Amino acid sequence: MEGLKIKRNILCFDLKSFFAACECLERGLDLYNCPLVVADPRRGGGGITLAITPYLKNLGVKSRGRIYEIPKNIDYIIAKPRMNLYIKKSKEVVDVYLNYVSSDDLHIYSIDEVFIDVTNYLNLYNLTDYELSLKILKDIKDKTGLTATCGIGPNIFLAKVAMDIEAKHNKDNIAKWDYEDIETKLWTISPLSKVWGIGKQTEKKLNLLGIKTIGDLANYNKFSLKKKFGVLGEELWYRANGIDITKISDLKLDPQDKSFSHSQVLFKDYYEHNIDLIIDEMCDVIASRLRKEKMLTSLLSFGIEYSKSLGGGFHHSQKLGHPTDKSAYLKEICSLMFNKYYNGDPIRKVSLGVGRLSEKDSYQLNIFEENSELEKIESTHQAVDEIRAKYGKNSLIKASHLLDDSTIKERNEKVGGHNA
DNA sequence: TCTGGGGTCCTAGGACCC
């Protein structure tokens, strides 16, 4: 096991209350002293709070909850999410990291979290990993106004857990964990789901085995875990022992595995006669993104969820006859699937996703689409995309999209389902 | 009493091929 204890210098950074911090900066408010909630008020009380300030956290408000869950006696400011602002800010922070390391040693995990392997830079800068992280944190603060926290570990897992569990509570916003800290810092963690990679479901199953702390997990029989949970069980055991041999380069995603999707919860019940419009629009959005990223998809997944009172729904995926970025083709498949599986219940949610992506330049013309026809469609799409890029997504929309049931105009003003 | 949205990874069974 000693051989698996790799000794890198991994830093894991996370931006503190990121969306809320961006809103406070823009409004000239003090993040630590103002009751701000980032959430879309148009969603009603059931809407999700995307972020809250530390000030509200201290009052016991859940950071990812519903608006109606915020205690009535607390006065708060509600900030409509502005995704484009957060993306811009996130890029500014990434630029700070890239001043210190090359992109090969940086993995962007989410809009506000990264992993950096600084092993090969410490000599160069003549700094310890702690000193370097301090410097980067200060740089982020100076250049963007944002506060970050940093976990340091000999591997990715320990860096992340050090960050999640300890760094946030430390004065300097840094926590460094090494293999000798495992018993005191990692093994004492409970409940299990506080640890990265263990969710509520797994926690429940482990609890049934009498495993309540990470220490219990680490000292459980590895082979029984493997028997019960497959490779995941073995993985859990290694992680509980602080072992993770993943390198930053392993985190780079194979383009084959890439996917993207759109889903939306509808504001009213839809049925067969008006859901077409929604599906149409979503196919257009997905196809347009494929063209923007110069990708083709070979796998479509489509799902419908019925109104809460009834529950249920379906979700299916299907390999496509040939790779495509054409809205019409996606619609055709969705429509087939809809007719096959829809049971007539009121619809409240639609999801559409594409996967098995490939780069467009490898596109082979196929026997199903006539060459000239293809070019015609292609050039039309291109023209539409160009106009939208220049004048905004709403500059050119289909006549059907002006109907009452359409949601596309609202959605075009959103990024990732949130207000742009 | 209540509606988020976008991702990745893993497993498992059936089909199909050699």
Added chain:
DNA sequence: TCTGGGGTCCTAGGACCC
């Protein structure tokens, strides 16, 4: 006449993350 077996692809579904 019967008990093959390995590899890969497809789809469904579960779990986790931010």
